[in-house]
Amino acid sequence: MSLLALHNVACWRGGRLLFEGLNVELGAGEAMLVTGPNGTGKSSLLRLAAGLLRPLGGTVEVAPCALADERPALDPELPLARAIALWTPVGGDIPAALVATGLEALADVPVRLLSTGQLRRASLARVSLSAAPLWLLDEPANGLDTASLDLLTALVSRHIACGGAILAASHQPLGGAQWRTLELAR
């Protein structure tokens, strides 16, 4: 079953054509890494998949998805666990997700006090709790230290093993899956 299907997609942004004729198919248990130089449209592609951007042409079919990008999408004034809870469906195990992202000691700390790497991990915790089968990860390794990269690898591995799919944009290789690569060019 396809969790993401882009057919002949074109994207216009910032006054220029970023890409056209793009076809992507992601099924359960599949992961795709989007690479390419700055400004070639990696983040734009993820936003297209998330339904936050409209394609200039082509079609986008997508299963329920969760996006993690540079914006944490968490209320800065709330303690971390409560901010994440606003995104978590009933039954989501927030303490376990905080442990999986190494954030258990920060559950009561306001989001605005978290560091860059901690915020990135908080986004990953939010996504992992979303129950969405498709994860859209924009530079998920940015700002992560070595131990946190291992946590990211474990999260990816578990999601793929559970039949999820991941579309990630990254300038660095990611672990946890057999990544197919899509390279965007200028």
Ligand SMILES: Nc1ncnc2c1ncn2[C@@H]1O[C@H](COP(=O)(O)OP(=O)(O)OP(=O)(O)O)[C@@H](O)[C@H]1O
């Ligand atoms: N909100 C926006 N409004 C207009 N143009 C934008 C907007 N966001 C990005 N762009 C433009 O779209 C183009 C692609 O940007 P995008 O962020 O998708 O590239 P990227 O491949 O993810 O880059 P990077 O490797 O630097 O993260 C760039 O030329 C950028 O200026």
